[in-house]
Amino acid sequence: MRLTRTFLILLAAAGSVALLLGAFGxxxxxxxxxxxxxxxxxxxxxxxxxxxxxxIATRSAFLPWLGAIAALTSGAIGVYHTGVERAWWPGPTSCTSSAPVTGISADDLLNQIMSAEIHRCDEVIWQLMGLSMASWNAIASVVLAAIWVAAARKSHG
Known part of the structure; x- marks a missing residue:
């Protein structure tokens, strides 16, 4: 079977849809x-x-490259998130346990806690084979980026 540009683009899009549906699920x-x-x-x-x-609609030669960049962007965020989960580097103070609590009144601290996000970025809430959802997203995103690149390299589809 010859993999056409359109098929590869649809495959990459289906991968992103599957990841989104999985996340929402x-x-x-x-x-x-x-x-x-x-x-x-x-x-x-x-x-x-x-x-x-x-x-697909415009047959643009540039857009599949942009799709690859989008997939790699999600993958890069996934790698960053994995590092935060594994304490390799600090995460955003707005969603990790590293936010400073000095120089703040007890009432202000309580208000900050009550308005904080429910789930912290440095906690792994689900994993498979030792990898978190962020790690799996990073892997899948790199695969999707490769599919986008293959589509970009096709001149006809």
Whole structure:
């Protein structure tokens, strides 16, 4: 079977849709509240789906490269999030346990705690084979980026 440009773009878009559906499934059906970095990883996949539609409709040579960038962006956020989860580097203070609590009144601290995100970015809430959802997203995103690059290299489809 010859893999056409259109087929590769649809395959990459389907991968992003599958990752988004999986994330929303874990959230809605599984009750796993996403953190800020989890949400950030979703946006590039949504963009990739839109890019796929535009790439097929316009036959633009540039858009598949943009799809690859979108997939790699989600993958990069996934790698960053994995590092935060494994304490390789600090995460955003707005969603990790490293936020400073000095120089703040007890009332202000209580208000900050009550308005804080429910799930911290440095906690792994689900894993498979020792890898968190962020890690799996990073792996899948690199695979999707490779599919986008293969589509970009096709001149006819």
């Amino acid at each position: 874990f959230q809605v059906l599984g009750g796993l509240t996403p953190c800020k970095l989890c949400i950030w990883q979703r946006w590039p996949h949504a963009a990739a789906v839109v890019i796929a539609g535009a790439a």
